[in-house]
Amino acid sequence: MSEVFEPKIVAFVCTYCTYAGADLAGTSRLKYPSNVRIVRLPCTGRISPMFILKALQKGADGVLVSGCHPGDCHFDHGNYHARRRWTVFNSLLQFAGVPEERVKFSWISAAEGIKFAELIREITEDIRKIGPFEEYHKLIAETGSAAPL
Amino acid sequence: MAKIGVFVCHCGENIAAKVDCTKLKAAMESHPGVSIATEYKYFCSDPGQESIKKAIVEQGLTGVIVAACSPRMHEATFRKACAAAGLNPYLCEIANIREQCSWVHSDGDEATEKAIEITRSLVEKVKRNNELQPILVPVTKRALVIGGGIAGIQAALDIANAGGEVVLVEREASLGGHMAQLSETFPTLDCSQCIMTPRMVEAAQHPNIRLLTYAEIEKVEGFIGNFHVRVKMKARYVDMQACTGCGDCIQKCPQKKISGEFDCGLANRPAIYTPFAQAVPNKPVIDSRHCTYFKNGKCKVCVKVCQTNAINFDMQDEYLDLEIGAIVVATGFQIQDTSLYGEYGYGRYPDVVTGLQFERLASASGPTGGRIARPSDGKEPETVVFIQCAGSRDPSKGVSYCSKICCMYTAKHAMLYAHKNHHGTSRVFYMDIRAAGKGYDEFTRRAIEEDGAGYIRGRVSKLWQENGKLMVRGVDTLLGKPVEVPADMVVLATAMVPQPDAKEFAKTLGIGCDEYGFFNEAHMKLRPVETATAGIFLAGACQSPKDIPDSVAQASAAASKVLALFSREKLEREPIIAMNNEATCSGCWGCVLACPYNAIEKKDITDRAGNLIRRVASVNPGLCQGCGTCVTFCRSNSIDLAGFTEKQIFAAVMGL
Numbered sequence: 095m096s097e098v099f100e101p102k103i104v105a106f107v108c109t110y111c112t113y114a115g116a117d118l119a120g121t122s123r124l125k126y127p128s129n130v131r132i133v134r135l136p137c138t139g140r141i142s143p144m145f146i147l148k149a150l151q152k153g154a155d156g157v158l159v160s161g162c163h164p165g166d167c168h169f170d171h172g173n174y175h176a177r178r179r180w181t182v183f184n185s186l187l188q189f190a191g192v193p194e195e196r197v198k199f200s201w202i203s204a205a206e207g208i209k210f211a212e213l214i215r216e217i218t219e220d221i222r223k224i225g226p227f228e229e230y231h232k233l234i235a236e237t238g239s240a241a242p243l
Numbered sequence: 244m245a246k247i248g249v250f251v252c253h254c255g256e257n258i259a260a261k262v263d264c265t266k267l268k269a270a271m272e273s274h275p276g277v278s279i280a281t282e283y284k285y286f287c288s289d290p291g292q293e294s295i296k297k298a299i300v301e302q303g304l305t306g307v308i309v310a311a312c313s314p315r316m317h318e319a320t321f322r323k324a325c326a327a328a329g330l331n332p333y334l335c336e337i338a339n340i341r342e343q344c345s346w347v348h349s350d351g352d353e354a355t356e357k358a359i360e361i362t363r364s365l366v367e368k369v370k371r372n373n374e375l376q377p378i379l380v381p382v383t384k385r386a387l388v389i390g391g392g393i394a395g396i397q398a399a400l401d402i403a404n405a406g407g408e409v410v411l412v413e414r415e416a417s418l419g420g421h422m423a424q425l426s427e428t429f430p431t432l433d434c435s436q437c438i439m440t441p442r443m444v445e446a447a448q449h450p451n452i453r454l455l456t457y458a459e460i461e462k463v464e465g466f467i468g469n470f471h472v473r474v475k476m477k478a479r480y481v482d483m484q485a486c487t488g489c490g491d492c493i494q495k496c497p498q499k500k501i502s503g504e505f506d507c508g509l510a511n512r513p514a515i516y517t518p519f520a521q522a523v524p525n526k527p528v529i530d531s532r533h534c535t536y537f538k539n540g541k542c543k544v545c546v547k548v549c550q551t552n553a554i555n556f557d558m559q560d561e562y563l564d565l566e567i568g569a570i571v572v573a574t575g576f577q578i579q580d581t582s583l584y585g586e587y588g589y590g591r592y593p594d595v596v597t598g599l600q601f602e603r604l605a606s607a608s609g610p611t612g613g614r615i616a617r618p619s620d621g622k623e624p625e626t627v628v629f630i631q632c633a634g635s636r637d638p639s640k641g642v643s644y645c646s647k648i649c650c651m652y653t654a655k656h657a658m659l660y661a662h663k664n665h666h667g668t669s670r671v672f673y674m675d676i677r678a679a680g681k682g683y684d685e686f687t688r689r690a691i692e693e694d695g696a697g698y699i700r701g702r703v704s705k706l707w708q709e710n711g712k713l714m715v716r717g718v719d720t721l722l723g724k725p726v727e728v729p730a731d732m733v734v735l736a737t738a739m740v741p742q743p744d745a746k747e748f749a750k751t752l753g754i755g756c757d758e759y760g761f762f763n764e765a766h767m768k769l770r771p772v773e774t775a776t777a778g779i780f781l782a783g784a785c786q787s788p789k790d791i792p793d794s795v796a797q798a799s800a801a802a803s804k805v806l807a808l809f810s811r812e813k814l815e816r817e818p819i820i821a822m823n824n825e826a827t828c829s830g831c832w833g834c835v836l837a838c839p840y841n842a843i844e845k846k847d848i849t850d851r852a853g854n855l856i857r858r859v860a861s862v863n864p865g866l867c868q869g870c871g872t873c874v875t876f877c878r879s880n881s882i883d884l885a886g887f888t889e890k891q892i893f894a895a896v897m898g899l
Contacts, residue, residue, distance in 0.1 A: 104899060109315075110775075117313045120342025128353040131360055131899045132343055134314070135887055136819065139837070140871030142889075148896045168775070169870035170753070170839035179875065211347070 101155035101221040103130045106141045108173070111162035111203050118207030126214040129221075130158065137161065139172025143183040146197060150230055156196050156221040158213075163201040173201075195220040196227060245276035245370045248304040249362060250295055252286040252311035254341055259284075261345035263355040267310065270359045276370055278302050287317050295321070296328035304330060306369040310338040310362045331374035333818070333886060338362040360899050367898030371891045375818040380865050382468035383568035384408060384809045389460055392420020393439065393791055394783025394798040395573035396446045401802030402571075403451035407809050410565055411446060412474055413456045417522035418443040420575050424505060426605035426613070428791060429655045430686035436521060436608055443523040457528055461562065463570070463752050467778030468814045469865065470567040478558040480529035481515070485553035488525040492545035492554065493517070501533045507600045509618060510610035515545050515554075520608060529554075569778050569805040572752065572762060573798060574745070576784040579634045579641065579738040587633060587735055588706045593619040594713060595706065595733045598652055605659045615663050617732050624667065624731030627660055628715045629653045630703050631673040634738030642738050642759060647788040649736035650677045654687040656734060657696035670697045670728050672717050680790070699726060706733065739788040754779055762786050772801045780804050819869035819886040821862045828859040828881040834873035835860065842866035843873060 107113045113134050119126065135141055138161030146157045159180060167173040180199045187197055198217050202210050249271040253259035264282045271280040279302050285291050286309055298304060307330065309321045314337035322332035340358040348354040384407060388399045391413030399411045417423075423443070425435035447454050455474060462473040496513035503512040505519045514534040515527045535542035536556060546554045578599055582590040589595045594617045596604070607613040617624050631653050634641035650673070657669040676698070678684040690696045703717040712729040719726045741760030742748070749756040754774040755763035762785050765773040772780050782798035783789060789797070808814070823834075825848065835843045846861035860882070862873075871884040883889055 102899075104896065114315065117315060117339075117342040120313070120346040123346055125349055126347055128344075128348040128350065128357045131357065131364065132339075133364070133892065133895050133899075135871065135892070136884070137870035137872060140875060140884060140887060142875040144889075145892060145896060148893055149899075152897055152899065154899075165750075166755070167839075169868055169872065172839060172870040172872045175837055175872050175876070 099222050099225055101129055101218065101226065102153060103156040103158060103217060103221065104149035104152075104154045105130050105132045105158040105160065106135060106138075106145055106149075107132055107159075107202075108138045108140075108161040108168075109134050109136055110168035111166065111201075112160040112210065114204035115202040115206045115210045118204065119211045120207075122207045124207060124211040126211040127218040129218045130214050137167065137169045137172035138176035139167075139169060141176060143179065146183070150196070150227065151234060153231065155227045156198070156217060158198045158200065158217060160200045160202050160213075163203055166203060192230075193224055195224055245306060246278040246302060246304050247276050247306040247308060247366055247369060248295070248298050248302060249277055249280040249308045249310065249366065250286050250298075251280065251282040251362075252291070252309060253282065253284045254312060254345075255284060258311070258341050258345045261348060261351050261354040262340055262358045263351065266355055267340075267358050267362060271362060271366065274363060274366060277366060278304065286311055287320055292320070292324040295324050299325060299328040299330045305334065306366075306372060307335040308338055308362060308365050308369055309335070310340045310358065312341040313337070313339045313343070333375040334369065334372050336365045336369045336372070338365045364895045364898035368891045368895040371888065371894050373885065373888075375885055377815040378818050378820065378864050379813040380466075380468055380816055382809065382811060382814050383470075383566045385410065385565070385567055386569045386571060386805050386809075387412065387470070387472055387565065387567040388571045388573060390420065390573035390575055390783070390785070391415075391418035391443075391446075391454075391456065392573060392575045392783060392794075393422040393442070394575070394794040395420070395571070396442050397795045397798035398571045398573060398782050398802045398805075399446055399452050400442070400449065401799050402805050403449045405802075405806050407451065407806060409449075409452045410474075410567070411452055411454050412458050412460060413454075414459050415518060416457045416479070416528045417518045417524070418446060418454070418456065419519070419521075419523070421599075422791060423519065423521070424507075424599060424602055424606070426602045426607070426609070427655065427659060429651045430680070430682040432655070432658070434607070436606070440521045440523070443521075447523045454524070455563070456524060458563075460748070460751060466866070466868065467816075468568050468808070470570060470778065472565045472567050472570075474563040474565060476561040476563055478531075478560050479526075480531065480554060480556055480558050481527055482553045482555055482558075483524070483526055485551045486526045487551055487553075488527075489550070490527075491548045491550070493527055495544050495548045497542065497544055498533055498535050501530065506603050506610050507597065509600055509603050569780065569808050570752070571780045571782055571798070571801045571805060572754070572774075572785055573782040573801075574742055574748065574785040576739045576788065577742055579740045581633060581735050581737045583640065584633060584735075586705050587630060587703065587733070588708075588713070589735060592706075592708060592713060592733075593617075594624070594731065595735065597735050597737045598649065598656065599737070601656050601734045602652075605656070605663070613663075615660055622731070623664055625664075626668045626670070626728065626730045627657075627732045627734060628713070628728050628730040629656060629669065629671040629734045629736065630715075631671065631736045632702075633735035635736075636674060642740065644759070644788065645677060646736075646739040647677070648739065648790045650675075650687065651680070651683055651790065653734070653736050654678070654690035654696065658690045658694045661690075661694035661696070668697070669695070670699055670715075670730070672699050672701060672703050672715075674700070674702070680792070701726070739784060741785065745785065752776070752779060772797055772804055778808065817869065819884065820864050820867040821869070821871065821873050821882050821884050823860050823862055824881040824883075825859045825861070827879050829879045830858045830860065831878055832860065833876040833878055834882055837872045837876040839870065839872065840866050840868055842868070
């Protein structure tokens, strides 16, 4: 049996909901795969599509964007801006041929530790199935646009 | 050149059992820019913090990473320690290797690898952190208390007695809330009116309290210390200045058959009315939905009898704009609509009443003058059955929580009934007796042992009328037998639920609420009166079901939080706000559209002669809350968010 592929996933989350939800998963001692690295931001409204591209460029095989449920944003409506932005950006990714599973968007509240753990299990499994994001990595190598630190 | 210190905390065994802290430390030591990496059992402890301070001073650190628990836990602790050692607190970041690493992964190697990446990412971020200074904002020393029940009154009086200015807003025509409706209160059997009405008068007459009754909160904007609140003063159709409260209009109003809210439908009131005789202010309002004049343009009897010309049918709703520093929310509760329990026959049989209706029957100021009588025929009941948990602790049909006060008030009801009707029988169907509180258990024992309340452990399945009696069928689970009690009156201990508009009101205030609509506290154990929104505090049953002592205690706690806020001239706010580079700003106003707080203003750039050159965006640091939505919107990359700049985040991603 071949070795299981362990993808690298970067999660951009807001500090008020999803980050707190991830903390809750921790305090509840729920277990989930260790593939996700969280970058904490004040609000999903702060998340630029450039961050997602940067993560993929750095070698991530998948990206997760997650924030407060619609209507629950700590900043009133930052997550609505994020949602609109993501909808447009996602169609661009589709157009460019990036598989849907690579970039996920979700709502996880501070009370949804279980949902967070489940989501991480799910996206890790999904990305394991489609394997490393070789097309993009190859493209970066060919164009010599590997991001400098 | 960056000199970063990395401090790896074991958190006892919480981190060290999974993450190889020595390996993490070694990996950080060799990372460019890191001048010191150490590990310790508890960095949050006093010696732990001291060692960080010592390293900052000795090594001349330019940044600190503490790899420990969540920043939501101890970011403030470690930033304070850094500040004490002379390092700007915003040059300290927390790498969360407990909640998001050691606690959630089973494999030690994987957890260590992840911890290294998390910490490295933050080292890269902190290298690009800037020194930030807290923002000082002025505090408006005026509190808004929403709700004039016992919690609101207590909070208002506490603040006012300490010298603070208070605006007390009540949506009904009188102060008092639910407590004014009660007969006697457990566990002392104090008359509720006797302890409540003097408080109402004190609040109304206090020089520091501005009382607004028959008013609702329309809009809340701004932030801690600087809220802008719009209050809707509903039209009373009675001039408060001119009215003397003589009551002639109430006597003469021909429209007398309106079901009275205060007496829970057990008595009628006219269209011009005060909610109850001891109302504060004791001046009537006209209920325009039922007033004959409003319905068909004729009547005006009240106008004719009023000696002071206080009636004004042309009155309109008015709006009042207030500048407020802190808000206490004390909007109270409602009782659940019990007609959803068809098996108890509420609404079908007039002698099936709610606990609150029973309070009115037992109250000296109630429709029967304190005589416990059946609503159907006015006779004194010989047998009363009390059904507890009629809605509470019932996830299938009612609410899953315990309403907390019902065990106590049912015992009180049984007692009051025994005191007023010496030959009567009372039976109580209960699930458990929850009598936790000072003097509470003794009180329920007294009801059983001295006043003869017969407690039957079990639920009621059916209730029907037979030969003029209400037949109550239930089960006695201790005997394991079904029981049938013929009763003359049945009292339901209905569940306490949030106000019907609580969820909507939470949005108006910008605070959170739970699935039922009870407002959320910032921390269930350690910050029980604060909300997640700074400057807004909670008191009473709007947060969870509470009895009077708990509501009063919480109200005083909320008042002390308000007073602590008012003790300062200026407030320090986190400097995590947007900043705009005016040199590159093109004035497209995308940020203005994005900002949820209207914090971005248009600023004119003029030459020396005062001619307008161009207009750029300018962030109002008092209003900006630091979400960063504008940053992502900005087409010219001019706006950035302090503490979460583009550079910092890209560096954090690259460090992973």
